[in-house]
Structures are given as C-alpha cells and as structure tokens.
Amino acid sequence: MTRRTRLLLAAIAVAALLWLLFAAAERALALAQRFLALPAWLQWTLGAVLLVFAAAGLSVLWWLLRPRRRRRPVPAPDRASLERRIGALRERGTGTGELDAELAELDRRRAAQRVYVALFGEISTGKSSLIRALAPGALAASDARGGTTRDVRHYDGRLPDGRPLVLADVPGSREAGGEAHEAMARQEALRAHAVVYLCAGDLTRTQADELRWLSGFGKPLLLALNKADQWNEAERAQLLERLRRQARGHAAAVVAISAGGSERFQRRLADGSVEQVERQRTPAIAPLLQALDRLTAPGAEKLEPLREHAVLAGLHERTGALETQTRAAEAERIVRKYARRAVVGALAAVAPGSDLVIQGALAASLTRELAALHGVRATEVQVEDFVRQARLTLRTGSSIALAVAGNALKAFPGLGTLGGGVLHAFAYALIFDSMGRALAASLAERNTLDQEDAGARLKALLADDHGPRLRELATLTMEAWRERDAGHAGGD
Numbered sequence: 182m183t184r185r186t187r188l189l190l191a192a193i194a195v196a197a198l199l200w201l202l203f204a205a206a207e208r209a210l211a212l213a214q215r216f217l218a219l220p221a222w223l224q225w226t227l228g229a230v231l232l233v234f235a236a237a238g239l240s241v242l243w244w245l246l247r248p249r250r251r252r253r254p255v256p257a258p259d260r261a262s263l264e265r266r267i268g269a270l271r272e273r274g275t276g277t278g279e280l281d282a283e284l285a286e287l288d289r290r291r292a293a294q295r296v297y298v299a300l301f302g303e304i305s306t307g308k309s310s311l312i313r314a315l316a317p318g319a320l321a322a323s324d325a326r327g328g329t330t331r332d333v334r335h336y337d338g339r340l341p342d343g344r345p346l347v348l349a350d351v352p353g354s355r356e357a358g359g360e361a362h363e364a365m366a367r368q369e370a371l372r373a374h375a376v377v378y379l380c381a382g383d384l385t386r387t388q389a390d391e392l393r394w395l396s397g398f399g400k401p402l403l404l405a406l407n408k409a410d411q412w413n414e415a416e417r418a419q420l421l422e423r424l425r426r427q428a429r430g431h432a433a434a435v436v437a438i439s440a441g442g443s444e445r446f447q448r449r450l451a452d453g454s455v456e457q458v459e460r461q462r463t464p465a466i467a468p469l470l471q472a473l474d475r476l477t478a479p480g481a482e483k484l485e486p487l488r489e490h491a492v493l494a495g496l497h498e499r500t501g502a503l504e505t506q507t508r509a510a511e512a513e514r515i516v517r518k519y520a521r522r523a524v525v526g527a528l529a530a531v532a533p534g535s536d537l538v539i540q541g542a543l544a545a546s547l548t549r550e551l552a553a554l555h556g557v558r559a560t561e562v563q564v565e566d567f568v569r570q571a572r573l574t575l576r577t578g579s580s581i582a583l584a585v586a587g588n589a590l591k592a593f594p595g596l597g598t599l600g601g602g603v604l605h606a607f608a609y610a611l612i613f614d615s616m617g618r619a620l621a622a623s624l625a626e627r628n629t630l631d632q633e634d635a636g637a638r639l640k641a642l643l644a645d646d647h648g649p650r651l652r653e654l655a656t657l658t659m660e661a662w663r664e665r666d667a668g669h670a671g672g673d
Contacts, residue, residue, distance in 0.1 A: 258493060258497050259493075260284075260493065263284075263493060263496055263497060263500065264284070266500050266504070267280050267281065267284075267500060270500070270503060270504065270507060273507060273511075275503060275507045277503070279499075280496060280499060280500060280503070283368070283492065283495075283496055283499075284496070286372065287372075287489065287492050287493075290372065290488075291485055291489070294481045294482060295345065295346070295347050295481055296344070296345075296346040296347065296374050296375070296477050296480070296481045296484065297335075297346070297347045297349060297372065297373040297374050297375075297488075298338075298346055298347070298348055298349065298373055298374065298375050298376070298377060298473065298477070299349040299351055299369050299370045299372070299373035299375075299376050299377070300312065300348065300349065300350055300351065300376075300377050300379060301351060301366060301370050301376050301377065301378050301379070301391070301395065302378055302379035302380060302388075303380070303387075303388065305381075306379045306380060306381045306407055307379060307381065307407040307408060307440045308350055308351075308379055309350060310407075310440040310441055310464075311377075311379065311405075311407065311438075311440035311466070311469075312336055312348055312350045313440075313441070313464075314440050314441050314464035314466050315336075315338045315348055315466065315470075316336040316337060316338040316348055332352065332362075332365065333349055333350070333351050333352070333365060333366070333369045334349070334350045335347050335348065335349055335350075336348045336350065340470065340473060340474050340477065341470050341471070341474055342474060344474075344477070346473075346477065349369050349372075349373055351365065351366035351369045351370065352365055352366045367394075367495075368495060370395060371398060371400075371491040371492050371494075371495040372488070372491075372492055373400070373488065374400070374401070374477065374481060374484040374485070374487070374488050375400065375401040375402070375403070375473070375476050375477055375484070376395055376400060376401070376402050376403070377403045377405050377469070377473070378391070378392055378395065378402060378403065378404050378405065378432070379405050379407050380404065380405070380406060380407065380424070381406070381407050381408050382406075382420070383420065383423060383424070383427075384424065384427050384428075389427055392404065392427075392428060392431050392432065393431055395431075396430075396431035396432070398490065398491035398494055398495070399487055399490060399491065400487050400488065400491050401433055401476045401477075401484070401487070402431065402432045402433060403432060403433060403434055403435075403436065403469070403472050403473065403476060404424060404428045404431075404432040404434070404435045404436075405435075405436050405437075405438055405469050406420065406421060406424060406435070406436070406437045406438065407438055407439065407440050408439060408440070409437035409438060409439050409465075410439040410462075410465070417437055421435060421437055433472070433476060434472045434475075434476075436468035436469050436472050437468065438464075438465060438466045438468060438469045439462065439464060439465040439466070440464055440466065441462045441463060441464035441465075505625070508554060508555060508625065509621075509625070511554055512551060512554060512555075512617075512621040512625075515547070515550050515551060515554065515617065515621075516547075516551075516613070516614055516617030516618055516621065517614075517657070519543060519546070519547040519613050519617060520609075520610045520613040520614045520617065520654065520657060521610075521657055521661060522543060522613075523543060523609040523610060523612065523613040524606045524607075524609055524610045524657060524658050524661045525661050525665075526543065526609070527605050527606040527608075527609040528603075528606045528661060528662060528665050529665075541568055541572075543613070544568045544571060544613075544616065545564050545565070545568050547613065547616070547617055547620075548564045548567055548568065548620060548630075549564055551617065551620050551621050551624060552564075552624060552630060554621075554624075555621075555624040555625060555628065556628075557624055557628060557629060557630060559630045563630050564630075566632065567620075567630060567632050567635065570632045570636055571616055571635075571636070571639065603658060603659075603662055606658050606661065606662065607654060607655060607658045610654045610657055610658050611643070611651075611654055612643070614642075614650070614654055615639055615642035615643050615645075616639055618638075618642055619635050619636075619638035619639040619641075619642055620635045620638075620639075622638055623635040623638060
C-alpha cells in the first residue's frame, strides 16, 4: 500500500469519526430539548431511571474490568489442634501412621533447611528429561508403560548462583489406574517449597483444575511450557499468551523451555541404505532457571511458612476424610448393635405388636448415640419429636416392612417356615437398621437432627427389598433365634 493510499484512508476514517461525533452531539441536543420540555415530575422520574441504569452499567463494567484478587490460600489448622485430632483417631483404634509420618517429614525438612522444588504435571510431559537437565548425571527411573515415573525420587541440583536445591520427580497425573500415584504426587507437591507445573501445550480442563488446586495452597508456582522448540516463534508466542491468561492469578510466571531428551530419525547413507539414529537434544532451560532463581531467592527459612501451611492444610483434608470414614464405620457398628437388640426384644415378646411400632426407649437411645457420634447436640425434646415422627412413618410403612421381611425370608431355605415370631423379629431388624442408617446419613450430611430429611430416607430404606443388606439382617435374625433356642435348651 502506497503512502498516498494510506493518507487517503486515514482522512476518510477521520471524516467518518467526526461525522459520527457531530451526529451523536446533534441527537443528544435534540433529546435534551425534548427532555426539558417535559413536565417537572416526569423529568425527575426519567432522570432517576436513567441514573439507576447508569449505576447498574458502571457496576457491571467495574466488575468486568476490576483487578482480580489472588485466591486466599486453603485454610489450615494450627499444628496443636491437628495433633489432637490425630490423637483422638488413634485412641479410637484408627490407623494414623501416614499422618504421623507426614508430620515427622515436615519437621525433618524444616531442620534440613534445604529448598525443595517439585516437578508436577501429566504423564509424558518431560519431567524426567527436565530432571536430567537440572541435575546433570541424574538418571530418573522410567516405567515400561510410557516412561512414567512410578514413585517420588529426589535429586540434588543447583541454581545459576550456586545455591543447592532438591528436585522431586513425582508420578505423572492422568495415569491409567494410578490414583495412588497421583495422590503421592499431590502430597509431594505440598511438601515442596515451590512447584514447577509442566505442560506440553494448551492446558486441558483437568490441568487447569490441578493448577488452581496447587495455587490454592499459596505456595510459589511456575508454569513451564516444555518442548517449545516444536513450534515456530509466532506459534510459540501465541501459545504462551494463552497460557498466561489461563495461569493468571495462579502461577508467578509462565516460561517456555526445551528439556532436551532423545529423538529418533532416519538417515540415508551414501550406499542408499537407511539407518535409525537416536540423538540427544540440547536442553534450553535458561528461562526456567532464572524464574526459579527469583522464586527461591528468599531461601528455605523464609519459604518455610508457606510450605508448612500447605502441608498442614493437606493434612487437615486427609484427617477430615479419615474422621469421616471412622465415623461411618462406628455408625455402622452402632446401627448393627441396636438392630440386634431389637431382634432379641422381638423374639422375647409373647405377642409381637401387629403394627410394628418401634420400641420407644431403644429408638431414643439409638438417636442419642448417633447424634453424639456426629457431634450434634440433640435435646430430649428433639429426640422425642424424632422418635414420634418415626413412629408415624412406621405406622404407614409397617405393611411395607412386613412384605419386605416376608419376601426376604423366602429367599433363605427354612426361614420362611419358622413362624410369625421370626418374621416379626426380622421386621424389627429391618426397621431399626433402616432408621439408624437414615439418621446417620442425615446427621453426617446436614450436621443437625433434621426430622424431615431422616424421615424421607427412612421411607426409602424400608421399601428397599434388594441388596446384601437384607441377607445380613436375615443372618443377624437367625443368629439371635439360634442363641435364644440354645438358651432355652440349656435352661431345660
């Protein structure tokens, strides 16, 4: 395009802009005149409406353009409260060896005062090659399935200024059947002072979620684009810009590197034959080293609070999961205990109740014990109200319970011919098992004694005539029946 053509286009553009400005000004003046011609009350009304719309528009504009705040780190408990929770689990017979070992490792690394850097990312993104480039001479072990690291390995490396650091090569995420290895990688990432997240292209949704998860603990984080030499300069610049947008607010820096590694190609010889050649690519990791140098400049001692926070936050999550599992197992034991007591009471009764109204004292005791297990304070009035509501539910569902009990007993040879006593005892087992499970699930999810929610769950469980639960309850009923008969025989 010639200079004269460019000047002509510029003149046309300026003229068009001026015309638009004059047209807008003229339109604005016309509207102003019409507005001033309106009655005063209508001017005030329209003015108020316009102000509201203007305020709403400015609010939306500010929300879209305002600087994004960095996410607050995941909250972590203090060390003392975490140790108390772990101790309580230990006293209840729960295995806490992994949690105790994590605390011991936290203390060991603090005392060592060495900077730990974890390399995190999906499988086959080049983590092991990067380890070789950062720590020359290190041989990262590979698995036969795609060259994936199978456990955490540590290597000694150095920064450009000579400062030592420990590099952690962790298993790759998204590995088939590798949930345990992925958990291992995440735990090691939390133990490190800084994390390098490695990718080989645009971030997938899973990778973006992992990046957000890591940044949520507040630790220093770098995003490294590996194998950058496979794109030309323009493509690489576009990809880096997309990665910076995805990592904004999460990663301290985004760098492009080439970790090296081996490449294979065919070479044609002078005699016309072809040979397979494998050669090592030269690493180009200077941008990563510079970013790591800046990120770890404060040293291990000053980076330690962030590392400790991440470890304790991770331990908080793991301890919570273990507490939930322990409560679930304890609730199962409590429900089974009361179901057995209900069976024994039904077998001991001379004439079982035809409407299967549950034994009030036993139901109230079950409610109190489950509420105490889940840390829910339930007053006597709340317990009585729940038992009364359960009785109403069972009055309408007693026929269902009897039908389920009768059908279940038919599935076990010999049980269906033992008489109404066994049928009623099994129905009581079904009732108490259903009520206990419904109440335990409601308490665990809502952390309060919600009568409506527990009642809805109870109705669903009473109508459930499938699964191994009925077989277990039938076995429980038969054991109690045999023990009763053995007791009677001994008495004779």
